[in-house]
Amino acid sequence: MKILIQAATLLDKHSPFHLKEKNVVVQNGKITDIGDKNFSADRVIAAKGMYLSPGWFDLGCVSGDPGAEGKEDLASLTKTALQAGFTDLALLPNTIPAVQTKNDVQYITGGNENRLVQLHALAAITKDTKGAELTDMQDLHMAGAVGFTDGLRHLDHTDIFLKALQYVQRFQGLVLDHPEDHWLALFGQMHEGPMSTQLGLKGIPRLAEELALLRNLELLAYTGGRLHLSRLSAARSFELVKSAKRKGLRVTCDCTTYQALLNDALLVDFDTHYKVSPPLREKSDQEAILKALKDGTLDVLVSGHVPQDEESKQVEFDHAEPGIINLATVASQLISLSEEVPMEDLVHKISTAPREIAGLDVPTIQEDTRACLTLLDPARTWTFGESTHFSRSRNSPWLGREMTGKVVAVFNNHKQWIDVA
Secondary structure: OOOEEEEEEEOOOOOOOOOOEEEEEOOOOOEEEEEOOOOOOOOEEEEEOOOEEEEEEEEEOOOOOOOOOOOOHHHHHHHHHHHEEEEEEEEEEOOOOOOHHHHHHHHHHHHHHHHHEEEEEEEEHHHHHHOOEEEOOOHHHHHHOOOOOOOOOOOOOHHHHHHHHHHHHOOOEEEEEOOOHHHHOOOEEOOOHHHHHHOOOEHHHHHHHHHHHHHHHHHHHHHHHOEEEEOOOOHHHHHHHHHHHHOOOOOOEEEEOOOOOOOOOHHOOOHHOOOOOOOOHHHHHHHHHHHHHHHOOEEHHHHEOOOOOHHHOOOOOHHHOOOOHHHHHHHHHHHHHOOOOOHHHHHOOHHHHHHHHHOOOOOOOOOEEEEEEEEEEEEEEEEEEEHHHOOOOOOOOOOOEEEEEEEEEEEOEEEEEEEEO
16 A cells, blocks of 8 residues: 655654655555655545654563563553554563563564564563573573663662673673662652652652662773663753763663653652652652753653553552553653653654664665654544553553543554554
């Protein structure tokens, strides 16, 4: 089928058509024509006012499959991702078993030939992500792992972290880490500050993130290699990363889209849907995230998608597990963030930049290239309800709410999904 995407604004910093309104023709999995001409087509998507970008890539998404398929399996995850506009997901290794063998990697990537949404494996640095014994990262790299991390768990064993940074340099690999000192965060329920005092909940100080991050940067300076810092939340963290970049360290970082929009004041009613890791912090941290987005310190935005079953959320706050299912609501969050940060920069951080960091091929919007595209309608309103909810979990504070901004078409792997007349 020959599809014409008509009068979309192209957002692709690697394309000569960046920020231009163009007609784009997709046929047989390729972009065949770009221009102002009203090309003939079997189907026309009227895209005036919409943004067309390279397909979105989530660098660090949680699946319950294998081991906790009741929370999320690969089928529900890819369906959710597709409807949300993602063409690629990099999955954290926090499954049962952890992603730590060639077979585990193959389990994730094995169905990619037949999927629009491509799944990539982030393999465990240590066995069972327990931080005690290194996995065979060389074999995992050869099997297709795109990076190495213990995922939701900070790798606090200093010697093992150092050896991991050294080990992956054999094949120019990438180490990812979520910096949070275990002992400073122990039993913490939310951000440590006036709100945690008011609610009588044990807080997690910014220092837990900052100390772990400082240690990581010192080890990176000592060993060399490439390090990506995941899910940063504290204001000082971004200053530390900025300083490290100035010194020439090969460090990048990300933040969840919701962390830039929410703060700990939302926990006043003990709503467990706002319990996340790292915790929602104060307004000043939100402002620091926005500043880091604007000045380029923050390289990547991620969904922070962590499915939890009802038994993990419908309990007292102290006993609730952290996490939000957030793939479906990223588009609306980008629209909100675009009030402060240019949309072209936001889209770059959720499409091109993650691929560059992971060392993967970067699709671009040019003629005679593969069609890996996401079309976002910034004005479309919709309700995040039963007909638009495809995850097996329901742990989202936005369920039942009206949202603004929705992806209406996705193209990848010779396939397409279109939700527009």
